[in-house]
Amino acid sequence: xxxxxIIFFLSAALILVSALFVVTARNLVHAALWxxxxxxxxAVLYVLLEAGFLAVVQVVVYIGAIAIxxxxxxxxxxxxxxxxxxxxxxxxxxxxxxxxxxLAAIAFIARGFGFSLDRPLAPVPTDSLERLGQALVSPQQFxxxxxxxxxxxxxxxxxxxxxxxxxx
Amino acid sequence: MSLNILAVLPEILIxxxxxxxxxxxxxxxxxxxxxxxxxWLTAGGLTVALVLSLLLDRPADxxxxxxxxxxxxxxxxxxxxxxLFAAAITALFFMDVERLGKRAEAYLLLLAATIGMCLMVSxxxxxxxxxxxxxxxxxxxxxxxxxxDDKKSTEAGFKYLLFGAMTSAIFLYGLSLVYGFSGTxxxxxxxxxxxxxxxxxxxxxxxxxxxxxxxxxxxPFHFWAPDTYEGxxxxxxxxxxxxxxxAGLAVLIRLFITAFPQVESNWQVILAVLAALSxxxxxxxxxxxxxxxxxxxxxxxxxxxxxLVGVVAGTRFGIEAVVYxxxxxxxxxxxxxxxxxxxxxxxxxxxIRAYDGLSRxxxxxxxxxxxxxxxLAGMPPFGGFIAKVLVFAAAVEAGWYWLVIVxxxxxxxxxxxxxxxxxYVYLYRMEGENEEAHPIPVTRPYAIAxxxxxxxxxxxxxxxxxxxxxxxxxxxxxxx
Amino acid sequence: xxxxxWYLYLSAALFAIGLYGVxxxxxxxxxxxxxxxxxxxxxxxxxxxxxxxxxxQMAGQVFAIIVFAVxxxxxxVGLSLVISIxxxxxxxxxxELDLMKW
Numbered sequence: 001x002x003x004x005x006i007i008f009f010l011s012a013a014l015i016l017v018s019a020l021f022v023v024t025a026r027n028l029v030h031a032a033l034w035x036x037x038x039x040x041x042x043a044v045l046y047v048l049l050e051a052g053f054l055a056v057v058q059v060v061v062y063i064g065a066i067a068i069x070x071x072x073x074x075x076x077x078x079x080x081x082x083x084x085x086x087x088x089x090x091x092x093x094x095x096x097x098x099x100x101x102x103l104a105a106i107a108f109i110a111r112g113f114g115f116s117l118d119r120p121l122a123p124v125p126t127d128s129l130e131r132l133g134q135a136l137v138s139p140q141q142f143x144x145x146x147x148x149x150x151x152x153x154x155x156x157x158x159x160x161x162x163x164x165x166x167x168x
Numbered sequence: 169m170s171l172n173i174l175a176v177l178p179e180i181l182i183x184x185x186x187x188x189x190x191x192x193x194x195x196x197x198x199x200x201x202x203x204x205x206x207x208w209l210t211a212g213g214l215t216v217a218l219v220l221s222l223l224l225d226r227p228a229d230x231x232x233x234x235x236x237x238x239x240x241x242x243x244x245x246x247x248x249x250x251x252l253f254a255a256a257i258t259a260l261f262f263m264d265v266e267r268l269g270k271r272a273e274a275y276l277l278l279l280a281a282t283i284g285m286c287l288m289v290s291x292x293x294x295x296x297x298x299x300x301x302x303x304x305x306x307x308x309x310x311x312x313x314x315x316x317d318d319k320k321s322t323e324a325g326f327k328y329l330l331f332g333a334m335t336s337a338i339f340l341y342g343l344s345l346v347y348g349f350s351g352t353x354x355x356x357x358x359x360x361x362x363x364x365x366x367x368x369x370x371x372x373x374x375x376x377x378x379x380x381x382x383x384x385x386x387x388p389f390h391f392w393a394p395d396t397y398e399g400x401x402x403x404x405x406x407x408x409x410x411x412x413x414x415a416g417l418a419v420l421i422r423l424f425i426t427a428f429p430q431v432e433s434n435w436q437v438i439l440a441v442l443a444a445l446s447x448x449x450x451x452x453x454x455x456x457x458x459x460x461x462x463x464x465x466x467x468x469x470x471x472x473x474x475x476l477v478g479v480v481a482g483t484r485f486g487i488e489a490v491v492y493x494x495x496x497x498x499x500x501x502x503x504x505x506x507x508x509x510x511x512x513x514x515x516x517x518x519x520i521r522a523y524d525g526l527s528r529x530x531x532x533x534x535x536x537x538x539x540x541x542x543x544l545a546g547m548p549p550f551g552g553f554i555a556k557v558l559v560f561a562a563a564v565e566a567g568w569y570w571l572v573i574v575x576x577x578x579x580x581x582x583x584x585x586x587x588x589x590x591x592y593v594y595l596y597r598m599e600g601e602n603e604e605a606h607p608i609p610v611t612r613p614y615a616i617a618x619x620x621x622x623x624x625x626x627x628x629x630x631x632x633x634x635x636x637x638x639x640x641x642x643x644x645x646x647x648x
Numbered sequence: 649x650x651x652x653x654w655y656l657y658l659s660a661a662l663f664a665i666g667l668y669g670v671x672x673x674x675x676x677x678x679x680x681x682x683x684x685x686x687x688x689x690x691x692x693x694x695x696x697x698x699x700x701x702x703x704x705q706m707a708g709q710v711f712a713i714i715v716f717a718v719x720x721x722x723x724x725v726g727l728s729l730v731i732s733i734x735x736x737x738x739x740x741x742x743x744e745l746d747l748m749k750w
Contacts, residue, residue, distance in 0.1 A: 008650050012658050019662055019685050023669030028677055035681055038662075042688050045658075048650070049699045054712055061716050066684065066723050073677055073727040077734040088672045089742070095671030103664035106341075109371040110656035113349055119649050124703045132713075135706040142710045144176070144237040145299045148287060149717045151183065152303040155280035156721035159310035160728040162273040166316040166735070295711045302718045306725050313729055322733045323745050329726050330679055330742065334670050336722075337686035340715065341663055344690045348656075348697035353707045 015041035175233035185213030193272035207263030214256035241645035244290035261403035324399025339379020383416035406505030446473030489558035496551030528603035551628030663689035
C-alpha cells in the first residue's frame with residue numbers, strides 16, 4: 001500500500017463518516033459543520049486526482065460560500081432547531097431502503113466498468129491549468145456554457161434578492 | 169463546427185430584451201406605468217425576436233456549432249420558435265396578475281428561463297445540457313413562489329425547488345456516468361459506446377429518465393406538479409406545463425435518439441411503462457379534482473404520457489407525431505391556463521364550481537374555454553385531435569398495440585372530465601344570482617393572447633400541412 | 649496506485665448517503681444539505697473520469713466547474729425560499745407545509 005492509497009482511505013473515511021453525520025445530526029448547525037468536513041475531504045480527493053485548481057475552488061466556493069450560507073440559513077430559522085423531536089420523517093425506513101438499493105445498483109454499474117481502468121491512461125499535462133482556462137473561453141470549446149452560467153447566476157441573484165427582501 | 173451566430177440568435181435576442189428590462193426598469197417610477205411598459209416591452213421584444221428568428225434563422229443542414237455545444241437543426245428551430253411564442257404569451261398573461269405584473273424581476277426571470285429552454289432544445293453536449301436545464305429550472309423555482317405574501321405560492325415554489333434540486337442531482341449523477349463510460353461529453357460521439365442490452369446502460373438510462381421524467385412530470389415523478397400548479401401564479405403554471413414540458417421532451421428525444429440508438433429496446437420499454445402510468449394516473453386522479461388548476465395539472469401529466477407514446481414508437485413518424493402533438497398541446501394548454509388566469513383574477517377562485525354560469529357571465533371567454541377543453545379532450549376539428557391520431561398511428565405502426573389500447577381508453581376517460589367542466593360553464597347557473605350582474609371583464613393583454621391562441625388551436629386542427637411540414641423537418645434533422 | 653473503481657465506489661456511497669438525507673429528513677435545510685452531498689458525489693465521478701480517461705481533454709473539469717456554479721445558484725435561491733417560507737409560516741419542516749395535499 002503506497003502513500004496515495006493511505007491518503008485516499010483517510011479522506012474517504014472522513015468523507016463518509018462526516019456525510020453520515022450530515023444526514024443524521026439532530027442539530028442542524030452541527031450538520032452544516034459536518035458538511036464542511038465532507039467538502040474538505042472531497043477537496044483532498046481532487047488533489048489526489050491532480051486537479052489542484054478544482055481543490056482550491058472547492059475550498060473557496062463550496063466551503064467558503066455555500067457551507068457558510070447554510071450556516072446562516074440555519075441560524076435564521078432557529079425555531080425548529082430547538083425542538084428535540086426526531087429530525088427524520090415517518091418514511092425514513094423507505095428512504096433507507098431506496099438509498100441502499102441505489103448504492104447497490106450504482107456499485108454494480110461501477111464494478112462492471114471501473115476495473116477496466118486500473119491506472120490513469122496518461123499523465124496530466126503540465127499546463128493543465130492553462131488548458132482549463134482556454135477550454136472555458138475558447139469558442140471551439142466551452143465558451144457558450146461559460147457565458148450562459150453568467151446568465152444563470154444573474155437570474156439566481158435577482159431571484160434570491162427579490163425573495164429575501166420582501167418589503168411589505 | 170463553426171462559430172455560428174445564427175445557432176444562438178434567438179438566445180442573443182432574448183438576452184437583449186432582458187438587458188433592456190434591467191436597464192429601463194428604474195426609469196419607470198409609478199407602478200401602473202411600470203406594469204404596462206414592462207409587459208409590452210417583454211412581450212413585444214419576444215415577438216420581435218420570434219419574427220427576426222423566423223426570417224433570418226432557418227437552419228440549413230444540421231450542423232454543430234460553438235465547439236459542439238449546440239446543434240443547429242430544425243428540431244431545435246421548431247421548438248425554439250414555439251418556446252419564444254409561449255414566453256411572449258406568458259408575458260402578456262403576467263401583466264394583469266397582481267404583484268407579478270409590476271415587478272421587473274418577474275419578466276427577467278421569465279426571460280432567463282426562456283434562454284434556458286431554447287438552449288435545452290438545441291444542446292448537444294452534456295455540459296451545455298445540464299446547464300441549460302438548470303437555467304430553466306432555477307428561475308422557475310422563484311417564479312412559482314413569486315407571491316411572497318401568499319402562503320400557497322411560497323409553498324409551491326418551495327416544493328418545486330426541493331423536488332427539482334433532488335432530481336437534477338440524480339440526473340447529473342447519470343450524466344457523470346455517461347461521460348465516464350463514453351469518455352466524451354458530445355452526444356453524437358456516444359452512440360458507439362452504449363451498444364447493447366446490458367446492466368450499465370439500463371442503470372444509466374434509469375438515472376437519466378428520473379431527471380427528465382421530473383421535468384416532463386411523468387408519473388411516478390409527478391408529485392410536485394399538482395401542488396406547484398395549484399399554488400404558483402396561474403401564468404407561471406401555464407408556461408411550466410407547456411414550454412418547459414415541451415423542452416424536456418425535446419431533450420428526451422434528442423438524447424435518446426442521438427446518444428442511445430443502439431439500445432433502443434431498453435429505453436423503449438422503460439418509456440412505454442412510464443407513458444402508460446402517466447396516462448392512467450393523470451386521467452384517473454383528474455376525475456376527482458375540484459380545483460381547476462389541479463385538474464389541469466393532472467391532465468398535463470396525462471398529456472405528457474400521450475406525447476411519450478410517440479417517442480416510444482421511436483421511428484421517424486413517431487418523432488413527427490410528437491412534435492405535432494407538442495405544437496398543438498402548447499397552444500391548447502396555454503390557452504386553458506390563460507382563461508383560468510383571466511377568470512381567477514376577477515372571480516378570485518379556482519374552484520370548478522365557481523365556473524357555474526360562465527357562459528352567461530362572459531360568453532366569449534366561455535367559447536374560448538370550450539375550444540381549449542375540446543382540443544385537450546382530443547375532439548375534431550381542433551389541434552388536439554390530429555395530434556392524438558398521429559401519435560397513436562405511429563405507435564400502431566411500430567407495433568405497440570397494448571400501449572395504444574391503454575391510450576385510447578384513457579382518452580375516453582379524459583373526455584368525461586373535460587366535458588364535466590364544460591357542463592358547469594354552459595349548463596349550470598349561479599345560484600340565486602343574475603349572471604349578467606357579474607360579468608368577467610377581460611383586459612386587453614388577455615384578450616389578445618387568448619384570441620391568438622384560440623385561432624392557433626383551430627389552425628392546427630384544420631390546416632394540417634404546414635404544421636406537419638414543420639414536424640417532418642424537425643424529425644428529419646434527427647435521423648441522419 | 650489507486651484504481652478508478654475505488655473512486656466510483658466512494659462516490660456511489662456518498663450519493664446514497666445524500667439520497668437518504670434528502671428522502672428521510674424533515675427539515676428543508678437538511679434536505680438541501682443532502683442534495684449538496686449528491687452533487688459532490690457526481691463531481692467526484694467527473695473529476696475521476698477526467699483523470700483516468702484522457703486528462704489532456706478538459707471536458708470533465710469544465711463540467712465540474714459548471715456544477716459548482718449551478719450549485720451556488722441553487723443554494724442561493726433555495727435558501728432564500730426557505731427563509732421566506734419561514735417568515736410566513738414559522739416553520740421549515742417539509743411535512744408541515746401542507747396547505748395543499750401532496
